[in-house]
Amino acid sequence: MKRPITLTVNGEACVGDIEPRTLLVHFLREHLGLTGTHVGCVVGECGACSVLVDGQLVKSCLMLAVQADGCAVTTIEGLSTSGTLHPVQEAFVNRFGLQCGFCTPGFVMASHALLMRNPNPTEEEIRRDLSSNLCMCTGYVQIVEAVKEAAVKLEQWRTSRT
Amino acid sequence: MADITHIGRRARSKEAPRHVSGRGQYVDDLSRPRMLHACILRSPYAHARIVAVRADAAAKLPGVRAVLTPADIKALSQPFKPGRYAAGLRVPIAEYASAIEKVRYVGEPIAIVAADTRAIAEDAIELIGVDYEPLPAAASIQDAVAEGATPLYEELGSNVGWQGKVSYGDVDAAFARADRIVRESLKIHRYSSTPLEPFACLAEHSPERLTITCNSQSPDVIYEALSEALSETLSETLSGALGTAAVRVLVPDVGGGFGQKIHLIRKYAVLTALMAVKTRRPVKWIEDRSEHMMAGGHSCEQEFDVEAAVKADGEVIGLKIRDTDDVGGSVSTLTIHFTNKLNNLFNTYTVQHLTLEGRSVLTNKCPVVPNRGIGKPGMCFVWERMMDRIAQELGLDAIAVRRRNLIPASAFPYTTPNGNIYGSGEYETLLDKVLVNVDYDEVRRRQAEERRHASPAAAGPPRGTYTGIGVVIGVEPGGRNAARDMAIFPASKQMPGAGGVEGATVKIEKNGSVVFTLGSPSCGQSHETTAAQIIADVLGVSPDRVSLATTYDSALSPWGVSSSNSGNNFHLYDVGAVHGAATRLRDKLLTLAAHVLKEDKDRLAIESGVVSLGENSISFAELGKIAYTNQAQMPPGFEGGLQVTYFHSHPHADPLMLPDSQGRVRAQYTFSSAAHAAVVEVDVETGRVRVVRYVIVSDNGTLINPSVVDGQIYGSAAHGISVALGEGFVYGADGQLLTLTLLDYGKSTTLETPHIEIEHHPVPDPFTTLGQKAAGEGAAIPSPAAIASAVEDALSPLGVKVRDLPLSPERVWRLINARV
Numbered sequence: 001m002k003r004p005i006t007l008t009v010n011g012e013a014c015v016g017d018i019e020p021r022t023l024l025v026h027f028l029r030e031h032l033g034l035t036g037t038h039v040g041c042v043v044g045e046c047g048a049c050s051v052l053v054d055g056q057l058v059k060s061c062l063m064l065a066v067q068a069d070g071c072a073v074t075t076i077e078g079l080s081t082s083g084t085l086h087p088v089q090e091a092f093v094n095r096f097g098l099q100c101g102f103c104t105p106g107f108v109m110a111s112h113a114l115l116m117r118n119p120n121p122t123e124e125e126i127r128r129d130l131s132s133n134l135c136m137c138t139g140y141v142q143i144v145e146a147v148k149e150a151a152v153k154l155e156q157w158r159t160s161r162t
Numbered sequence: 163m164a165d166i167t168h169i170g171r172r173a174r175s176k177e178a179p180r181h182v183s184g185r186g187q188y189v190d191d192l193s194r195p196r197m198l199h200a201c202i203l204r205s206p207y208a209h210a211r212i213v214a215v216r217a218d219a220a221a222k223l224p225g226v227r228a229v230l231t232p233a234d235i236k237a238l239s240q241p242f243k244p245g246r247y248a249a250g251l252r253v254p255i256a257e258y259a260s261a262i263e264k265v266r267y268v269g270e271p272i273a274i275v276a277a278d279t280r281a282i283a284e285d286a287i288e289l290i291g292v293d294y295e296p297l298p299a300a301a302s303i304q305d306a307v308a309e310g311a312t313p314l315y316e317e318l319g320s321n322v323g324w325q326g327k328v329s330y331g332d333v334d335a336a337f338a339r340a341d342r343i344v345r346e347s348l349k350i351h352r353y354s355s356t357p358l359e360p361f362a363c364l365a366e367h368s369p370e371r372l373t374i375t376c377n378s379q380s381p382d383v384i385y386e387a388l389s390e391a392l393s394e395t396l397s398e399t400l401s402g403a404l405g406t407a408a409v410r411v412l413v414p415d416v417g418g419g420f421g422q423k424i425h426l427i428r429k430y431a432v433l434t435a436l437m438a439v440k441t442r443r444p445v446k447w448i449e450d451r452s453e454h455m456m457a458g459g460h461s462c463e464q465e466f467d468v469e470a471a472v473k474a475d476g477e478v479i480g481l482k483i484r485d486t487d488d489v490g491g492s493v494s495t496l497t498i499h500f501t502n503k504l505n506n507l508f509n510t511y512t513v514q515h516l517t518l519e520g521r522s523v524l525t526n527k528c529p530v531v532p533n534r535g536i537g538k539p540g541m542c543f544v545w546e547r548m549m550d551r552i553a554q555e556l557g558l559d560a561i562a563v564r565r566r567n568l569i570p571a572s573a574f575p576y577t578t579p580n581g582n583i584y585g586s587g588e589y590e591t592l593l594d595k596v597l598v599n600v601d602y603d604e605v606r607r608r609q610a611e612e613r614r615h616a617s618p619a620a621a622g623p624p625r626g627t628y629t630g631i632g633v634v635i636g637v638e639p640g641g642r643n644a645a646r647d648m649a650i651f652p653a654s655k656q657m658p659g660a661g662g663v664e665g666a667t668v669k670i671e672k673n674g675s676v677v678f679t680l681g682s683p684s685c686g687q688s689h690e691t692t693a694a695q696i697i698a699d700v701l702g703v704s705p706d707r708v709s710l711a712t713t714y715d716s717a718l719s720p721w722g723v724s725s726s727n728s729g730n731n732f733h734l735y736d737v738g739a740v741h742g743a744a745t746r747l748r749d750k751l752l753t754l755a756a757h758v759l760k761e762d763k764d765r766l767a768i769e770s771g772v773v774s775l776g777e778n779s780i781s782f783a784e785l786g787k788i789a790y791t792n793q794a795q796m797p798p799g800f801e802g803g804l805q806v807t808y809f810h811s812h813p814h815a816d817p818l819m820l821p822d823s824q825g826r827v828r829a830q831y832t833f834s835s836a837a838h839a840a841v842v843e844v845d846v847e848t849g850r851v852r853v854v855r856y857v858i859v860s861d862n863g864t865l866i867n868p869s870v871v872d873g874q875i876y877g878s879a880a881h882g883i884s885v886a887l888g889e890g891f892v893y894g895a896d897g898q899l900l901t902l903t904l905l906d907y908g909k910s911t912t913l914e915t916p917h918i919e920i921e922h923h924p925v926p927d928p929f930t931t932l933g934q935k936a937a938g939e940g941a942a943i944p945s946p947a948a949i950a951s952a953v954e955d956a957l958s959p960l961g962v963k964v965r966d967l968p969l970s971p972e973r974v975w976r977l978i979n980a981r982v
Contacts, residue, residue: 019281035191036184038417040358041451045904048358076184089182093175096869099877100686101181102358102417108182123917131911134904136358136418137686138873139880140912 005069009034010078020066024058025049027065028075036076036105040134047133050106050113051075057113059132076105079112087153088112088146097146099137106133111147119158120151168695169932172869173705176690186415189362189377194444197364198227200437201283202430202447203273203290204457205265208299208491208526208897209312212263212272216291220275223289225282228440230274230433231290235260238436239391245383246644247425247498249651250324250522253317255493259391259432265294266314266491267528268899269456271429276437276445299526299897303465303488306525314491314524323489323496324522328504328650328825330579331515333471336480340471344552348466349966350540350946352488352891354459355533355881356909357685359417360449361427361458365438371408372396372439376431379419379685379727381411381714387428388435399439413714419685419727420881420939421532425495426459452902459531460891462499463488464540470548471515476556476563480515483544487537489522492529496522499530501647502537505639505829506943508578509545510589511567516579526897532728534881534942538639546634546947547965550954560951561597561633565590568635575928581649581818581826582639584833585927585935587861589635592837592923595859596633599921600839605631613959624846624978629854630956633839636944638862639830640936641734641812644723646829649821661815662831664735665720668697668743669711670751670804672790674771674783676703677711678743680736681721681809684713687938688870689732693740695866696932700744701751702768703782720807730936734831737866738810738931747806754789754804755780757797814929832927834935836860838879838944840952846960849975851887851953853916856945860920863927863935871937872920878938879918882945884910888970908970 005016009032016031023042028034028051037060040048044062051060052074080086085093088111098104107130114121114129121129126147127140135143180186215231230238241256260271273290277283300306300314306321313321337343363376372392378384388396388409400408416423430447437445449458464487471480487499500520507516549567553560568589569576576584609629616626645660665681678697680689694708701708712718719725724735748768755773756763758780765775771782788795789804796802812831821827841855858875865871889908892900901907926933946967953974954964962977 021281029191034184035188036186038188038359039190039448040360040417041904043451043903046358046451076182080183085179085182089179092182093178096175096178096688096873098178098181098686099688099873100357100359100416100418101177101186102188102686104181104186105184127912131913134358134909134911136355136420136881136909137877139876139878139918140915141876141880141918142869142873144912144917 003066005066007068007070008072010075011081016065018065020064022065023061024063024065024068025060028060034075034077038102038105040102045134046103047110048103048106050109050133052109052113057110076108079108087157088115088150091146091150091153095142095146095149097138097143103133103135107135107143111150115151115154119154166699168698168705169866171867173691173695173867175688176694176709177688188359188415188417189364189375190448192364192375194366197444197446198276198278198441199280199283200274200276200434200445200447201280201287202271202433203287204453205261205268205270205272207265207294207296208268208301209297210265210294211297212261212265213293213295215273217273220286220289223282223286225278226275226286228276228437230436232260232262232272235436236262238395239432240394242387243390245494246647247495248493249647250326250497251493255315255317257492257494259429267526268897269453269528270491271433274433274437276441301526301893301895301897303486303523303525306523314526315493321524322521323493323524325520326650327517327519329517333480333482333515333517336515337471340479341474342472342555344470344472344548344555346468346548346551347965348468348544348547350464350543351967352460352463353885353889354461355420355422356904357418357420357422360451360454361423361430362448363431363434364444364446365435366444367438367442369400371400371410372435373410373412374431374435375412375414376427377416377423378413378427379423379683381413381683381716382721382726383424383428384411384431385409385716387432391432392435395439411716413683415713416683416685420534421536421728422459424728425531426529451904455902455907456899457528460490460528461533462530464499466544468544468548470552472552472556474556476552476558476566478511478513478552478567481513482517484519486521486523488525490525490527490529495530498532499537501650503541504580504646506538506541506637507580509542510569510635510637510835511545512569513567514579527893534878534939538943539882539946542636542943543947546944547950550951561593564635565593581828583828585929586925587833587835588923588925589835592835592859592861593635595921595923596837596839596857599859599919600841600855600857602631605841624960627843627845628956629841629843630952631839631841632948632951632955633837634944634948634951635837636835638834638836638936638940638943640730640834641831642724642729642731643819643828643830645820646827649825649827659723661811661819662724662735663722663809663811664724664731664739665722665807665809666736666739666743667720667805667807668747670747670782670786672786674781674786676701676708678708678740679711679719681719681725681739682714682732682736683727685727687732687874688867689736692866692870693736696737696740697744700741701748703771707771720809722809729830730938733934733936734812734930735810737934739808741931742810743806743808746808747804750806751785751804753797754785754800758788758795832930832935834862834937834940836940836944838948840948842949842952842956844953844956844974846978849971849978851969851974853883856883856916857919858941859923861923861925862937863924863930864933865922865924866934868922874937875920875941876918879941879945880910880915882942883915883949886946886949886967886969887914888968890968
């Protein structure tokens, strides 16, 4: 028996008619074609599927799509809608904070969520927070550098707007 | 060539913008009209005979389009030919894409279902009934070789699949004149780099061809596997006499490789392809995490008995190693971990006399596969643990013992006793620098102070944290010579290929932009960025105007035996191919420009995409327009277009590309090197090891993009550290894998992984295109030994010896508490 759901994804209203067992990550990827959210473990360990649900960081493999009914979801595709990269994305590019790119959308979303909560984190705070996500390529050094750079960029961005 | 301006710079990544915005294109991101989804039934037993497989109920489930049982798979496909990883196999053994009569490890594929959705395919898998006759499982080397053990392969008569030996110099004479023999038994465990994207295949069958899109690191393996396994099926289903010529392999973005995606993925490419042939519909199969953990391939558990013949001053004059490799439940990678030890057999040392005896034992565990260095981390572990042990037994300083044995800078190019030619290196300088950078004397001073304040051993169980430091050195071989195995297996009838061949195509478009194609796929090593920097310098354009035209496509990419994201091949073969193609294209461009400008070709300069002599100039776009559209403006006899394909083979592949009469052969062609220093704190009450500092001084030859090389070093070091700290596969005595998730497996996160510090000390290679050497798997080779050395140093007041990995808290606690 399928269930109808209505939600907002990256600012656009979406409807779905889905099996209740459908995971949010599979709904995003297969029903909406938002393939930037990746599946690395499907049991909440790797964080490659991290998205924002009503502003909170969520591993979308640990949430059923029906649980997101009525929510606002932001995926990696929706982080920047202006045509330019978001400061967090730009910092990951500048600092070589990725290699194969498979974990990257999850790390960018997790870093973005961290910097929204804590605009000026220490290295220890960055490492503690991002331990939710796994990267097999980088050894994390350049990811941590990217988050530090993103914090500076976001601060400048905020200052320039006030 | 124009003045070098982009090589050596931290040029902006070309791959990163699409990945940070979620626009990478991995296999699972692709979809086709009428595409089906496949799911695989796997063995729950480590060892069992398959008595019967009943698939009727699964086939009748609505939405299921096809089911293949072992009988179907045997009827529709042919076995793989024994590959080069199985050199030395004494009886031919047919291996199909799935288990046929027996299962030999938990997770071995048995049957496959294709259905309208993945969920239906998974439901159908549960409806397949299999009758098994369980057999005794050998879950360890000891069980497998025990008297009366049930053989995995009856044809072999026992579970010792191969035994052999290589010997260089006069080892017995060296041992006879030694002042002392130092003996040790060492062990390295099963692990994997666990790429975050598991295996993925999308197969499409048309009347013209079979196309498979998959995340293979070595598409030639897939190409050959499909040709071998499906040639008869394809010749019946494809039109005309195309047969195997009509296999096409595509590799889009790959979510990490590390060797995992070289070998066993061929099974799944064949199974997915069979489904596409049977249903005449596109079929996608995506492996899940637990499937990858149990059946995607592991590195090899290796046991070493080592004897070193030493002089009183610490000189090592001979080494004898007995190596037992637990190769798991397949003969297809029987000797790969043995043969790869030839690549760094002598590490950085001058010893001339060495024997390596090998034994490959089949066990009811996941087959072993290439993984970040293959046997090389084990070989380096042997050398560097022995250096520490020799120092302890002789009462010498461990770093001084290493210095006593290092190949001196004046000896390069240096030929090792087994035929490897090290082009360049300054090993002593690497050690000097790493000691400065890690502040070695200060660490020793603090350690001495800490030990003065520690409670005396008699005052009860040890408490607090103990500091230790380990300093090791290792080589990172690069650029494969496929003829290596011929030195060990001269009887092999099939020459595995020798030296290397890899191509690149560089093209100036009609609008003046530059595109290129490589023969090999990438798994995240920034090949596009690196290659674009080289092309930009050779052609005289900005890297912004240079881009990769397409990812790997066997029908279009200029590929050869070296077109593999393995063996650290890129730096040697792809760089040579890209440079060669760009150089030839530059010459062609100048020929055309000289004719149009009516100038002497040799006097022309190129800058920012404009060819000029003084005021007389012409842009790439104008030249492109002529080359593709206007024969009247071309010189007589000029071949139209501005495109060059060039295949690179190493110009210095000889001597010793083929083995000589003494069995000397070049296993790989370049030899990066690095010194690693680890400072650890061990909590002696809990056994927890914290890596306080991790410092590397690395010689990777000429750096093309230092940020890219940094990333390779950081990543491979982090993996080696995680291996040493506790990640690994654990099996129960019944052969059940107990570590099916990344959490159980124990992969280090940002919390356990230290901030790694790198200093580059590049010593250009005299034989490569730009002086470059390898950078990829390198830091994963010495890092397990560095952590072992540091932990042993920390616990030396307690008399602890580190012989095995991993050093998980539980195992360190046991070491502390088991001491006499």
